[in-house]
Amino acid sequence: MNKDLKAHWEKVYQTKSFEELSWFQEKPETSIQFFEKLNLPKTDSIIDMGSGESRFVDYLLDKGYEHITLVDISEEALSKTKARLGEKGKSVKYIIADAGTFKAIEKYDFWHDRATFHFLTEITEIEHYTQNICRSLNAGAHFLIGTFAEGGPKKCSGLEITQYSADDLSEVFARCLTQKKSNKVNHTTSDGTVQKFTFCLFKYDG
Ligand SMILES: C[S@@+](CC[C@H](N)C(=O)[O-])C[C@H]1O[C@@H](n2cnc3c(N)ncnc32)[C@H](O)[C@@H]1O
Numbered sequence: 270m271n272k273d274l275k276a277h278w279e280k281v282y283q284t285k286s287f288e289e290l291s292w293f294q295e296k297p298e299t300s301i302q303f304f305e306k307l308n309l310p311k312t313d314s315i316i317d318m319g320s321g322e323s324r325f326v327d328y329l330l331d332k333g334y335e336h337i338t339l340v341d342i343s344e345e346a347l348s349k350t351k352a353r354l355g356e357k358g359k360s361v362k363y364i365i366a367d368a369g370t371f372k373a374i375e376k377y378d379f380w381h382d383r384a385t386f387h388f389l390t391e392i393t394e395i396e397h398y399t400q401n402i403c404r405s406l407n408a409g410a411h412f413l414i415g416t417f418a419e420g421g422p423k424k425c426s427g428l429e430i431t432q433y434s435a436d437d438l439s440e441v442f443a444r445c446l447t448q449k450k451s452n453k454v455n456h457t458t459s460d461g462t463v464q465k466f467t468f469c470l471f472k473y474d475g
Contacts, residue, residue, distance in 0.1 A: 278345075279343050279344065282321070282346040283345050287322040290322075291459070291464070292383075295324065297323060297324060297325045299452065299466075300415070300468075301325070303413050303450070303470050304328075309379060309411075311335060313379060315380075315381065316340060317340070318382040319340065319342070319368060319385025320346070322349055322350055325381060326339060335360050338375070338377070341365065343365075350363075351363060368386065369397055372401060372404075373401055377405055380406065380412045381414075382414045386398060387417050387432070388429075402446075406473040406475065407473075409472070414438060414469050415454070415467070415468045417430055417432045417466060418433065420465050421464050433467050434467060438471075446474060452469075453466070453468075
């Protein structure tokens with residue numbers, strides 16, 4: 270675990286409310302639109318990588334999904350989420366880990382990542398993430414990723430990111446995933462800035 274990185278994200282979540290953060294969404298509409306079309310069984314295992322305080326978990330719980338794992342480098346983000354969900358979230362698993370070194374011990378049917386993967390700028394971390402995902406998906410699983418796109422921000426939360434097109438993401442995850450759909454999406458931050466995102470849905474080839 271990169272301690273400086275962890276300290277950075279802990280401070281972010283300790284000093285700001287979710288509504289103040291540029292990536293805040295009242296409802297993660299794009300993720301929900303992709304997810305709903307898959308009509309996955311309620312027993313499926315779902316992981317949200319770099320979940321932060323995202324409301325995607327609220328949507329999943331409301332729909333009756335019971336096997337949800339949230340991973341984030343920030344303990345504060347996960348604690349805030351746990352407190353917010355209360356009794357409703359008692360089945361949720363919380364893992365404090367760095368996506369660049371995390372090794373999943375379970376297998377998942379749906380892996381979600383909005384605006385986390387693009388922070389991995391070292392080739393070794395990207396390689397680790399792709400290996401981890403290929404090892405950790407069940408047959409027929411899906412992966413939904415949202416990253417900053419070309420022409421979008423070059424930094425987020427003061428940190429460098431990598432911008433990806435749908436083709437770039439296909440190349441990165443080619444070892445075990447096939448792209449099924451992609452969307453260019455504009456996210457408007459609370460101060461009115463428009464950020465270009467690439468969203469891609471992949472299916473596991475294994
Ligand atoms: C831009 S926020 C997006 C949060 C959430 N996915 C959402 O859509 O609201 C990025 C999140 O990734 C987490 N994060 C950043 N780098 C990480 C890493 N290397 N491993 C795990 N989580 C990380 C941060 O703590 C933060 O919660």
